[in-house]
Amino acid sequence: MKPSRRMMLLAYRLGRNRLFSTRMLIMLPILLLFIPGMAWGFADPNIQLPDNQIPENATETMFLASIGIVFAGTMAAVLIAHDGISKDRLSGVLEVRLTQPMERWRQSMVLVLGHWMSIAIPVILMITLSMILVGYRSDMWISLTDALVFNVAAMLILLWYTVFGLLASSVAKEQGSAIAFSIGLWFLFTLLWVLFTTLLAALNGVAVGDTQDQSYLVFEGRLDLLSPNGVYHHLLETRIDGVERGVTNLISYLAAVVWTVAPLYLFQKRVNRLVP
């Protein structure tokens, strides 16, 4: 059997184990509530949003509902991956794995692909369900291209957070540190980033919080390139008309490539140097 096939088989087995784990069973209702639940809510024809915003099409509704992926999807990715290495390190299984002749970069890819698969499958299903719910409730159906972009962007943000979780797991010597590191990173990008953005904007003399102020939107848009959640939203915005945040589609794509390659490279380097 070719090494690449062995790698994919191992990733599949790991993904399957994680997908049917108790942890996933606990997270599924949360994902259901946040992803299709939010889509259902935002698809309400009588919805009242701040600034009297009204979603004009299914893509915009799904854009609003993407907050469910940012909150619950990424959290689930981190929770799935945070003990990907530290658990094996504690039990001694890591030592056995590291003595196997499969190259370390392949072993690192098994970990990434397996964990990613386990969270990507339910999220894809829920995004699809969300699209159906939006179409059913508002009678506005998302185009195939937009649906594809939504799914690809969601897969990317889940990949990034999966790698963050695994990186934390590879650094931490025990479970507590691994979860603190992973959740800390999730907390920073998901909740603290707004504070960070407004603080920096204020220091730069930009009208903080004024969503009509173009200079604030551009500042925020550019700073968002430094956050995985921000890049995720930039990717979604490539399919929404009338969004001007100072970031072109090309820059959004490039940022997505950087956010994909850099953590993967770091993780692969980390696994190469890993000792039990």
Place this chain on the structure above:
Amino acid sequence: MSGEVAMQFSSVGFRYQIPNPKWYNPFQKRQGPGISHIDLTVLKGKIVGLVGTNGAGKTTLLRIISGVLPLSEGEISKDGEILSKEALRSMVGFMPEQVRWSGQQTVRNTITEFALLRGCSIQSAVDILSVVGLKNRADTSLQSLSQGMRQRLSLGVALLGAPDVLVLDEPFNGLDPVAMDAFKRLLRSLAASGIGIVISSHHLTELGHLVDTLALLHQGQLLAQGTTETLQSKLGFEDITELILDRTMSDDLLTMLDVLESEEIENGHRYILQSSDPKLLQLLVEEKHQIFTWRVVPPTLIELLCSATGLDRTSIGMDVEHSNMIPLRNLGGEEE
């Protein structure tokens, strides 16, 4: 030492990086304890026993042999060819000390997973379960396994891919005497099939009966390697004789002998002598002694270790703080 060489270690060394925070660099590290200048030969079909105190460097050496830790000095070769880390990993099967296999996954799934990692066929992995006596437990979940069964599974994983060298770190831990006996028989049969085995254990009695050669490690350095007889001769051990006589020996005779122990026992007297000189027998007969027991006692592993290290029996087991550091000597780097 004769036989076909499975693996040769020349001047192998490794030192751990330990935290050495400074105000200008909180993540700074420096060289810590480890092992140095290890020359070791593993022969096909032979069992090498690694003996040393806690922190002597046994696990570090085993991790180097199995390709987990990188070499910072020296080389590992086979037939004169230096082995890369990947080549080393495919030649060596490693059983670490106490792997706590856990989870819902079955034994069959676990060994299959490792067969994929190792690149060997899934059928051969399932066959190995018979070798280690887990065939009837193939569909048992890992969390239901006893400690002995976990050890067997670890051995099964180490045997995947027919390794040339099997490396076992404290394999007898947690095994009951019956399981230990079965384990030893299994190891002997594996050695008989041509696998070179390196084994580290604190069960010195068990190890003494199992190994062909011994390697004495202390403070990260290999003090000696060879058969028990070679080591006895290298370390200047003379045979020790246990003697039980009907009465005490005469003073003339006692002055001629090096008596290590002497005690009165029921119906006689017991002596431990540092000699097995046959002339002694003649002298005892001349003095009309009745000899109940005449037994040549080989030195135990502890005695060999004490002799090699120069430490006494009490301090060798307890002096961990001292023994887990490489002695102060020039290792070509900064010293601790």
